[in-house]
Amino acid sequence: MTHPQDQHPPQDARTLPARDHDASETLLERVRQAAATGTALRLVGGGSKGFYGRPVAGETLSLAEHTGIVNYDPVELVVTVRAGTRLADLQAVLAQEGQQLAFEPPHFGENATVGGTVACGLSGPRRPWAGSVRDFVLGTRMITHDGKRLHFGGEVMKNVAGYDLSRLMVGAQGTLGIIDEVSFKVLPRPAASATLRLEMGLGDAMARLAEWGRKPMPITGAAHDGETLHVRLEGGASSVANTQAQLGGEPDDTAFWTQLRELELAFFSRRHDDRPLWRLSLPHRAPPLALDGDTLVDWAGAQRWLRSELPAATIRQHAAQAGGHATLVDRDRAHGVDAPFTPLSVVMDKYHRQLKAKLDPKGIFNPGRLYEGL
Numbered sequence: 001m002t003h004p005q006d007q008h009p010p011q012d013a014r015t016l017p018a019r020d021h022d023a024s025e026t027l028l029e030r031v032r033q034a035a036a037t038g039t040a041l042r043l044v045g046g047g048s049k050g051f052y053g054r055p056v057a058g059e060t061l062s063l064a065e066h067t068g069i070v071n072y073d074p075v076e077l078v079v080t081v082r083a084g085t086r087l088a089d090l091q092a093v094l095a096q097e098g099q100q101l102a103f104e105p106p107h108f109g110e111n112a113t114v115g116g117t118v119a120c121g122l123s124g125p126r127r128p129w130a131g132s133v134r135d136f137v138l139g140t141r142m143i144t145h146d147g148k149r150l151h152f153g154g155e156v157m158k159n160v161a162g163y164d165l166s167r168l169m170v171g172a173q174g175t176l177g178i179i180d181e182v183s184f185k186v187l188p189r190p191a192a193s194a195t196l197r198l199e200m201g202l203g204d205a206m207a208r209l210a211e212w213g214r215k216p217m218p219i220t221g222a223a224h225d226g227e228t229l230h231v232r233l234e235g236g237a238s239s240v241a242n243t244q245a246q247l248g249g250e251p252d253d254t255a256f257w258t259q260l261r262e263l264e265l266a267f268f269s270r271r272h273d274d275r276p277l278w279r280l281s282l283p284h285r286a287p288p289l290a291l292d293g294d295t296l297v298d299w300a301g302a303q304r305w306l307r308s309e310l311p312a313a314t315i316r317q318h319a320a321q322a323g324g325h326a327t328l329v330d331r332d333r334a335h336g337v338d339a340p341f342t343p344l345s346v347v348m349d350k351y352h353r354q355l356k357a358k359l360d361p362k363g364i365f366n367p368g369r370l371y372e373g374l
Contacts, residue, residue: 030061031178032147034364041364043174045084046111049120052329053173053340053369063115063178070181074099078138080183083115090114094186102130102187106261115179121171124261125221125232128284128299133170136185140166143178145360153183168355174366175374176359190234192241195221195256196249198229202288202297205229209300210285217243221257222300225267230256260298263329267296267305278306278315282324289318316342341370 034041040058044050066084073079074097081090087107094100104124105117118140123132139153153166169179200208205224212219218239221232230252233240259265266272275293284302288295293308308315312328319326325342344352349371356363356374368374 024066027061027063027066027178028143028147028149031143031145031364034059034061035145035147035362038362039364040367043119043178043366045113045116045119046086046109048107048109048112049116049122052120052122054338054372056366056369058364058367061178063113064111066115066180069093077186077188078183079186080139080181081114082181083113083118083179085114086110087112087114087117095189098189099186100189101136101184103127103133103136104130104257104261105133106263108262114182118170118179118182119173125223125257125298128302129220130187134167137166137170138183138185140169140179140183141181142169142176143180145177145362145364149180173369175356175369177365190220192235192237192239193254194233194240194244195252195254196231196233196244196247197252198231198247198249199227200229202226202295205297206285206287206301212247213300217246219243219300222298223256223260224297225265226294226296232257265296267294267307273307275307275309277329278308279327279329280304280306280315280319280324281327282319282322286322286324289322291315291318312339339371344371 031041033039040056041061042056042058044060044062045064063084066082067089068082068085069090070080070082071078072093077099079090079094087105088110091101104126106112106122106124118133118137121133137153139151141149141151144150169176198205198208202224208229209222218233218235219231220234221230223230229249231247231249232254233243256265268277273294280289281303282289282301284300286301289304291306291308291314292310293306295307296305297303298305306315306326312326316326319342327342328340330340352371352374
């Protein structure tokens, strides 16, 4: 494997040192002690996504110092990195090789870490066309409830031994174990990119997107803000130019996608709108839901952000009827919704509890982060 330091001179935060054996053993020992005493641990990386999920009561165990790229092979499109590594630092190293994390993860703060990215399982505007976080995780090394390291998956797509358990860690929010290291598949950055804006209503936008989805167009972003359809094209220069001419519209600021990904558009600002913010995950061709409030549509219709004062049960009922689910995404948790994630069915709750009992029998890892008792 080729290490990035072998190719480029060391530069500030991108100089990622070898594992500190003593610090690593201290981390394992903390887990062993917690298991022995039944002490709950609140796992923290950069703290940028602490608002996403339920609060956890427990001793803080920080992974912020557990940093560094273990292996990076640009030719094989694989990188293995420790969980506490800042997401921005990893992306800077990949950019030096003209590569990227294609699922376009949100940061929500400059201290966002790789471990938090995987644990929360959030993807950016490119997700419907490139894939989700889970699709790019080749393997993980995790710290178990008894303070041991186990390695699942591998560093190439051909090695699928244990691959499913690695994928289980995506979105588990640290409730099944501590993410120690992650191996990602990375992809080349596109040769050309263009962002367009087309003034039209949501109905027309959804019809256009359905039509374009049946054609081989290099679309990697599609969002509607209530008045305007924003479209991103990425790929070869000729393909992007030809599609741009075909779609029409006006050139748009590429910063729109970063602001959308980081929830920094005016729509997401509490100063702009103090109503609770909901994230609806729906089939991309689901019609607009009959819900009071304002909506911003992303992922060509599959992800819809809703500002509404409606009760949680009402919002979730409409989302379920459309074939999806609803999550409360609110940084201050001031709206009295104790269950930000859609409650589990009886069968799914049973499976979740069985899995938790197998992987974390003492219940020490982020208890209650996803659901009460889990």
